[in-house]
Amino acid sequence: MDAILDYDQGAPVTLYLDDLRVRHLGECRYDSPLSEMLTTKQTSPHYVAEGDRVLLEDTVSMLAGHDVPPEQVPSFEGAGPRKKIYFDPSSVTAGILTCGGLCPGLNNVIRGLVQELAVHYKVKRILGFRNGLRGLTSEYREDTVELTPDHVRDIHNAGGTILGSSRGNQDPDEMVDSLVEHGVDVLFVIGGDGGMRAATCLSKAIEARGLDISVIGVPKTIDNDLPFTDQSFGFQSAFASAMDFISSVSVEAAASPNGVGLVKLMGRHSGFIAAYAALAANGADIVLIPEIPFTLDGPDGLLAYVEQHVRKKGYVVIVLAEGAGQELLEEPDLAHRNGKATDASGNVKLGKIDDLLKERITDHLTAVGLAPTMRYIDPSYAIRSVVANAYDSVYCLRLAHAAAHAAMAGRTEVAVARWRRRFVHVPLSLMTSRRNQVDPDGDLWMSVLETTCQPAEFGAQREREKVPSGFC
Ligand SMILES: Nc1ncnc2c1ncn2[C@@H]1O[C@H](COP(=O)(O)OP(=O)(O)O)[C@@H](O)[C@H]1O
Ligand SMILES: O=P(O)(O)OC[C@H]1O[C@](O)(COP(=O)(O)O)[C@@H](O)[C@@H]1O
Ligand SMILES: [Mg+2]
Numbered sequence: 001m002d003a004i005l006d007y008d009q010g011a012p013v014t015l016y017l018d019d020l021r022v023r024h025l026g027e028c029r030y031d032s033p034l035s036e037m038l039t040t041k042q043t044s045p046h047y048v049a050e051g052d053r054v055l056l057e058d059t060v061s062m063l064a065g066h067d068v069p070p071e072q073v074p075s076f077e078g079a080g081p082r083k084k085i086y087f088d089p090s091s092v093t094a095g096i097l098t099c100g101g102l103c104p105g106l107n108n109v110i111r112g113l114v115q116e117l118a119v120h121y122k123v124k125r126i127l128g129f130r131n132g133l134r135g136l137t138s139e140y141r142e143d144t145v146e147l148t149p150d151h152v153r154d155i156h157n158a159g160g161t162i163l164g165s166s167r168g169n170q171d172p173d174e175m176v177d178s179l180v181e182h183g184v185d186v187l188f189v190i191g192g193d194g195g196m197r198a199a200t201c202l203s204k205a206i207e208a209r210g211l212d213i214s215v216i217g218v219p220k221t222i223d224n225d226l227p228f229t230d231q232s233f234g235f236q237s238a239f240a241s242a243m244d245f246i247s248s249v250s251v252e253a254a255a256s257p258n259g260v261g262l263v264k265l266m267g268r269h270s271g272f273i274a275a276y277a278a279l280a281a282n283g284a285d286i287v288l289i290p291e292i293p294f295t296l297d298g299p300d301g302l303l304a305y306v307e308q309h310v311r312k313k314g315y316v317v318i319v320l321a322e323g324a325g326q327e328l329l330e331e332p333d334l335a336h337r338n339g340k341a342t343d344a345s346g347n348v349k350l351g352k353i354d355d356l357l358k359e360r361i362t363d364h365l366t367a368v369g370l371a372p373t374m375r376y377i378d379p380s381y382a383i384r385s386v387v388a389n390a391y392d393s394v395y396c397l398r399l400a401h402a403a404a405h406a407a408m409a410g411r412t413e414v415a416v417a418r419w420r421r422r423f424v425h426v427p428l429s430l431m432t433s434r435r436n437q438v439d440p441d442g443d444l445w446m447s448v449l450e451t452t453c454q455p456a457e458f459g460a461q462r463e464r465e466k467v468p469s470g471f472c
Contacts, residue, residue: 292324
């Protein structure tokens with residue numbers, strides 16, 4: 001009865017309507033300060049009314065596949081203000097923290113939250129916890145900062161986060177103790193996949209202790225690897241910044257004898273930054289991403305293609321996602337390059353695929369009489385420390401509004417996200433259930449192939465991990 005979704009491409013994904021249900025702390029009994037504004041609102045192409053829902057899928061064939069009444073078609077709860085809210089705003093204490101890697105727009109989200117909570121809901125006490133989840137440990141819990149609209153007025157003009165961030169695991173019970181000690185009623189966790197997992201743990205620990213604290217996730221990551229969100233905030237600013245490095249390397253490579261331009265971009269398990277930046281710069285000849293394994297040697301391998309390209313065009317520009325080709329580093333004689341360690345949060349540290357490529361391309365081209373001029377850039381943190389662009393700035397503000405409304409309406413264990421251009425509530429369990437990756441069979445990768453003219457795969461096709469499509 002509840003088995004609603006079953007994608008047949010790749011690993012089958014079955015979603016139950018219950019997976020999409022949002023947890024509420026209880027009945028909403030207080031009039032919202034925004035209720036007057038909502039009296040005549042109804043669903044339109046630009047607004048999702050309270051009580052209506054946003055469809056998970058958006059093609060005729062997918063919808064036709066459901067043999068259930070419309071109210072049972074898989075859908076998300078719409079985000080936005082409610083006429084009645086759960087918390088009495090005058091007695092609310094809110095907490096905000098940012099965790100994980102930096103991302104353009106973190107300050108914009110903090111600013112948007114503070115403004116919405118203070119100005120519209122008249123929340124009097126908003127605490128910023130410093131340096132991510134570490135700020136909730138017993139050691140650091142007193143080191144908070146009171147956030148006011150005045151305090152945050154101009155923070156969106158800077159990259160990074162005024163609250164600081166960190167990686168590393170913390171004890172959920174210790175974190176709940178901190179929330180209790182500060183009297184926090186609603187906590188906003190601005191984080192990536194790790195942060196959303198941590199927010200889930202926190203919610204569970206809060207529930208186990210029967211506490212009345214709402215936990216709302218605001219998904220952030222430049223990798224765009226979180227599912228059920230059209231694109232994560234900051235991603236656009238990050239790839240726009242990456243685009244400039246591709247352009248620089250292209251200019252350098254084109255001006256050098258047998259020029260090889262190589263740009264390594266962030267993207268641990270998902271190649272979105274590499275794909276989008278390459279499309280935006282439109283100068284890349286080859287894009288390598290973690291989702292599509294490649295082979296170096298052989299007539300269909302990468303090296304042969306690079307050689308052919310240099311012979312024909314005089315140079316070649318390669319955009320490399322840092323997580324690409326990790327399988328090549330599994331070879332026994334390359335074990336020294338394979339990171340295999342994990343960072344403080346348990347994320348795998350990647351092997352140095354850029355070093356391997358530089359070495360193998362140089363050796364190969366030299367051996368065939370095309371001694372290359374290697375032009376290599378690793379912009380690294382430069383692309384994620386930038387100020388949010390105008391688009392992300394608006395996006396962050398609207399996500400912050402949605403998050404504030406969700407919290408005041410007593411939603412918990414939920415993230416706010418933009419899905420098919422509507423703002424929705426996504427249960428945290430769903431947010432952490434899978435990784436968003438570039439679908440090798442999807443239209444984004446098709447555009448990359450159309451633009452670069454590179455072959456669909458380098459070398460013998462390997463069995464690749466299938467991406468559940470429909471979510472990317
Ligand atoms: N499975 C998990 N359970 C609880 N906390 C987690 C989990 N995974 C990550 N975290 C915590 O969430 C925080 C952010 O995670 P991290 O992976 O560093 O960044 P991001 O949120 O950007 O993915 C870290 O403090 C980390 O310890
Ligand atoms: O910040 P660190 O620890 O150097 O890690 C770098 C990693 O962080 C990222 O920028 C983003 O990761 P998260 O969004 O999961 O924090 C990756 O692209 C990159 O591999
Ligand atoms: Mg992460």
